Amino acid sequence: MxxxxxxxxxxxxxxxxxxxxxxxxxxxxxxxxxxxxxxxxxxxxxxxxxxxPGLVDTHIHGFRNYDIMDIDFEGLNGISEGLLSCGVTSFLPTTLTSSTEILNNVIKMIGTHYTQVRGAKIKGIFLEGPFFTEKHRGAQNAKYFSDPSIELLKVWQKLSNDSIKKIAIAPERNGAAEFIEYAVGEKIAVALAHSEATYKKAKQAVENGASIFVHTFNGMSPLHHREPGMAGAAMNLKDVFAEIICDGHHVHPAAANILMNARGRDQTVMVTDCMMAGGMPEGNYQLGEFPVEVKAGAARIEGGSLAGSILQLKDAVKNVVDWGIATPEEAIYMASMAPAKSIGLDGECGKxxxxxxxxxxxxxxxxxxxxxxxxxxxxxxxxxxxxx
The missing domain is CATH 2.30.40.10 (Urease, subunit C, domain 1)
Structure with missing residues (x-):
């Protein structure tokens, strides 16, 4: 009926x-x-x-005091149900750099149970790490960093029941080119992040099949007029998507506008990078192995570096309209269809x-x-x- x-x-x-x-x-x-x-x-x-359309968050670590890295289905379901209050109907639970044993267990837990969540739908897994470099590590644990491993990815994809949809790497790591080509051949979107790569190195990665820049401007080599770096690549290369966190802490509204104008609002993906303190009061929390203090709307580890966000995707939509850098139609697209397209799922969600x-x-x-x-x-x- x-x-x-x-x-x-x-x-x-x-x-x-x-x-x-x-x-x-x-x-x-x-x-x-x-x-x-x-x-x-x-x-x-x-x-x-x-x-x-229901919003699609392709980069989120936790919500309402639950963290993906807790390896707990009830927590995963709690995130799923909580995200409905954010306007999110589809998402990619996102891991952090950690030991191989912990990542194995997290990936297996999600791969076994992702169809059983009762709220926002899990459309796959985003592996943020561990194939990064140290200078722009952010809240990623550098002691677990390594070169990309096709063999590890094969293990993880098997543990996930073939549900890995996106993986982030630093393109300057040894073996990156071969890894990117293999992952893309397995229909896994390769993203670039936590990297000091030159513009040339980022361009080579894109030519090999990488297609997403993770939380643009954050965790990457900055734009300089003689070395455009990762940030310049995110704005200038063709046929890629650029994530951005529009909470007013990670990126100045003017910089967000510059990215959207350069990249195009059809290829700009609004994400939250939200951690467990999303939807919770200010105070002390965890992001993976790191203690985090949430204060004045931002989450920071010791030393002051941002540690994800407490942003809700519905608020990112409202923010960019209030800042005068997007129309409502553009803002909704950047939080629904653009993220779905970035991971090849525009045939089932986002519109x-x-x-x-x-x-x-x-x-x-x-x-x-x-x-x-x-x-x-x-x-x-x-x-x-x-x-x-």
Missing amino acids: SKYIFADTFFLEGEVEGPGFLELKDGKFGDFSKNRPEVGAEIIDYAGHWIA IAEGYAADFIVLNPDLDLIATHLNGVCRYHLRKEGVQ
């Missing part, structure tokens, strides 16, 4: 329409029409509101289109999240303050 969503504005694939009626049938999107459906049809009334799972969010005209629907069912509503 079909039911219909009525709202003022719909952010559909490639266009904004409304007011109108969006059909939901068997948990999937049907047709959109400006005409009222037949008499007697069930209509869910969101008059005065906007309907957008409102016929036949796709009816994962969508309801916003007011100020871009505040009102509700999150998963498979056509309302699972979070602001007035009810939680997951239903």
